[in-house]
Amino acid sequence: MSQVINNSLKQLGQMLASKQISSVELTQEYLRRIDALNPDINAYITLDKDKTLAQAKAADARIAAGKAEVLTGIPIAQKDIFCAQGWRTTCGSHMLENFIAPYDAYVIKQFDAAGAVNLGKTNMDEFAMGSSNETSYFGGVKNPWDRSRVPGGSSGGSAAAVAARLCAAATGTDTGGSIRQPASLCGFTGLKPTYGLVSRYGMIAFASSLDQAGPMAKSAEDCALMLNIMAGFDEKDSTSVNRPKEDYTRDLNKPLQGLRIGLPKEYFADGLEANVGAVVQAAIEEYKKLGAEIVDISLPNTQLSIPVYYVIAPAEASSNLSRYDGVRYGHRAKEYTDLMDMYCKTRAEGFGAEVKRRILIGTYVLSAGYYDAYYLKAQQIRRLIAQDFTEAFKQCDVIMGPAAPSTAFKIGEKADDPVAMYLQDIYTIAVNLAGLPGMSIPAGFSNGLPVGLQIIGNYFDEARMLNVGHAYQQVTDWHTRMPEGI
Amino acid sequence: MAWEVVIGLETHVQLLTKTKQFSGASTAFGAEPNTQACEVSIALPGVLPVLNKQSVECAIKFGLAIEAEIAPRSVFARKNYFYPDLPKGYQISQYELPVVGKGHLTIQVGNEEKTVRITRAHLEEDAGKSVHGAQEGMSGIDLNRAGTPLLEIVTEPDMRSAAEAVAYAKKLHELVQWIGICDGNMQEGSFRCDVNVSVRPKGSDKLGTRREIKNLNSFKFMQQAIEYETQWQIDTLEDGGKIEQATVLFNPDTGETRAMRSKEEANDYRYFPDPDLLPLEVTEADKTRVKAGMPELPEAMKGRFESNFGLSAYDAATLTASRDVADYFVATVNAGAETKPAANWILGAVSAKLNADEKSIAHSPVSAAQLASLLKRISDNTISNNAAKQVFEAMWAGEGEVDSIIEAKGLKQVSDSGAIEAIIDEVLAANTAMVAEFKSGKEKAFNALVGQCMKASKGKANPAQVNELLKKKLSA
Secondary structure, X not given: OOOHHHOOHHHHHHHHHOOOOOHHHHHHHHHHHHHHHXXXXXXXXXXXXXXXXXXXXXXXXXXXXXXXOOOOOOEXXXXXXXXXXXXXXXXXXXXXXXXXXXXXXXHHHHHHHHOOEEEEEEOOOHHHOOOOOOOOOOOOXXXXXXXXXXXXXXXXXXXXXXXXXXXOEEEEEOOOOOOHHHHHHHOOEEEEOOOOOOOXXXXXXXXXXXXXXXXXXOOHHHHHHHHHHHOOOOOOOOOOOOOOOOOOOOOOOOOOOOOEEEEEHHHHOOOOOHHHHHHHHHHHHHHHHOOOEEEEEOOOOHHHHHHHHHHHHHHHHHHHHHHOOOOOOOOOOOOOOOHHHHHHHHHHHHOOXXXXXXXXXXHHHHOOOOOHHHHHHHHHHHHHHHHHHHHHOOOOOEEEEEOOOOOOOEOOOOOOOHHHHHHHHOOOHHHHHHOOOEEEEEEEEEOOEEEEEEEEEOOOOHHHHHHHXXXXXXXXXXXXXXXXXX | OOEEEEEEEEEEEEOOOOEOOOOOOXXXXXXXXXXXXXXXXXXXXXXXXXXXXXXXXXXXXHHHHOOOOEOOEXXXXXXXXXXOOOOOOEEEEEOOOOOEOOEEEEEEEOOEXXXXXXXXXXXXXXXXXXXXXXXXXXXXXXXXXXXXXXXXXXXXXXXXXXXXXXXXHHHHHHXXXXXXXXXXXXXXXXXXXXXXXXXXXXXXXXXXXXXXEEEEOOHHXXXXXXXXXXXXXXXXXXOOOXXXXXXXXXXXXXXXXXXXXXXXXXXXXXXEEOOOOOOEEOOXXXXXXXXXXXXXXXXXXXXXXXXXXXXXXXXXXXXOOOHHHHHXXXXXXXXXXXXXXXXXXXXXXXXXXXXXXXXXXXXXXXXXXXXHHHHHHHHOOOOOHHHHHHHHHHHHOOOOOHHXXXXXXXXXXXXXXXXXXXXXXXXXXXXXXXXXXXXXXXXXXXXXXXXXXXXXXXXXXXXXXXXXXXXXHHHO
């Protein structure tokens, strides 16, 4: 059984199809592991074994009936940002501590339709605001590679669950790096698709123009299979892009001969830990061996991406989070004197410090007299940042660099220094601002901690990025390494 | 000092769509609280808006009807404020780039025509309702109305009297019903006006400080509210006071306006483009397609009635003041009636009866087809005009169709010249004095003799024939 947890999604699918294992057995194995490890790692906020096992049983029946699809019967962890009918959906917040979602997010529907098993709802930074999972109302998550360290964020629970093999694969969301940075810090493969590829319907909004759901899994191949389920046009999301369905596994085995890899000089400058830079350089050497060509490029507005992001994302968040007012659902203060008092107490009690900080920033930058100087200016620079990438992709097919400037840091190390925390996303944020797809794959270790290589593709070029990731994973074994003690 | 009042209107028109502005929930009025509040209406975490295409068509129709610029690209924005009946904590509206730009509407006040400039019209969603008093010490929230599509229509400050403002509001009210984008039901809140009122010394070209009268839902209240507000502002200024910009409410019981909140407490709505919605694009092809589905507009129809039917400008204007009246008129003509008598009857007898019975023409007991067949019986000399009035009354009372009523009441006109001659002979024999008067040159005596003949025939003789035969006999 210990072997099973290392199996790829494809292998698990074959085992289920050939009845070597049932979905119930496989699910129970993961639930056993969660029982053993989760009390310490804290990757899951909500488990519902009855619901989970009922889905596993249904999957077994479907397999028996010969109607299985690729992921039928496979236990998947869902970030607690996705509404799933009948499941508590907290978004990592006291505000939604007791919120039972009465409807399914598009992503959840897609997994249900595929017959996948919902293993539970994973921990996350509150409303996805954070880079260490320390802002979660439900407590921090420990990095399985070193439990004194953070797993990254905001999809920290999903990250730890994938790394500690507490699920076969997981979903995450990425507004400024929340899939890629934890993938880098926890040593697995995570993909943020092109904005608009995966419907945001039912995914609790943080910053609507940046939020994008994506897969978090052990390999590029697994991510491709996950993305096949998650991607698709949804008329309930006006920003969802209507384009033909793709099979993201189709190009996995293409040779990389002649691939042009752009290396932005800004991604290898001050702020990057030397050891991390060395691992990334070594990975690029590997790509040269696979036949890739290296092109030196520049993304001149990179240093502006963090200030721009911290205007736009909080602005949208301040508005998106207005609905948590205690009137219809969620937390409401117990005692209040009038309407204004109810609002103030409810929101003061319901939101944590980082969420409040961003609501305040967002409210400020949208205020009369400041809007032009902050929000409007940030939108203009956002276009310049996107333009940087458009220029770069005239010279190369993919862009590579680090996904995070450092390896996993100590729990509490940056918790009181928001700017240091925000700098964690220096290499990932510009991708969200431009709406591009980005991915992090395990590229090695520094002092025993995983280091990720970021691969940035052009719009809707996920199939090529997965090919690039998969080719590397055919000649390296970083992605198969497991933390000790799990 | 002589004062001038300056008035501009903002009207919220509820669009006639089956579903809400950004979700599939029903917009039907009067359902049990919160039964028409879907996951989007109540703003659950994670839900997203999807624009209602039907409401966009309504906006295009309106833009075309007022000859406005229709923006090829307009943007939805979030208007942020907290209120219990506003589930998202923001209203989706249009701010910097509205779908309908500058247009105009011509109104008639007395005998004067006036053009009111329309600044813009934009799409937005309605809020829900707070329900007070249903539960002790608690307020309830009904979100059935939350998300209902609205078109907000804003004018320039072009009106100079309560009468002009009401004329504009009435004209707009008819227009939105005419083009089928609003049911016009003011009691249910489908058509609500906010009126901006300021006064200034006559001759000044500087605008005074305005106060906004909110949520007027009847033309009568609008008239009263503006008149009261105007006088209040003039009195305040003449007493040496100052007008503070404010939002005021009209109290129909007292006939007074009272300030609700002052400018100091005004919200900063922190408008910004809604990232959940793409910009709204309207192409020339969209406009052409919508235009093809639109009815003839009142102005065009009025012109046609004048030039093709020879109606007076006044009659044509009155017939096209409402779509229902115009439809009734056109249906009457299409059923074979001559245009002028049809116009006369509709603006005369039909209107009088409708007013007396407080009925709308759409619910007229006498249909256009029935009126046409009545007019046909007049023109083919079956009945006289007088008899027609009796037939009309009987039809109104539901006594049946034209011919059966004529039959039952024996109203058929006598056109048999032998029978009429016999009557004339009798009358001439019985009224020799009148005959003598006529022959001595008193023309009036002729009319009296005609009257006697009609009376003798119990009104059934064809008056034209009586005239003609009587003339012949007297000159013989």
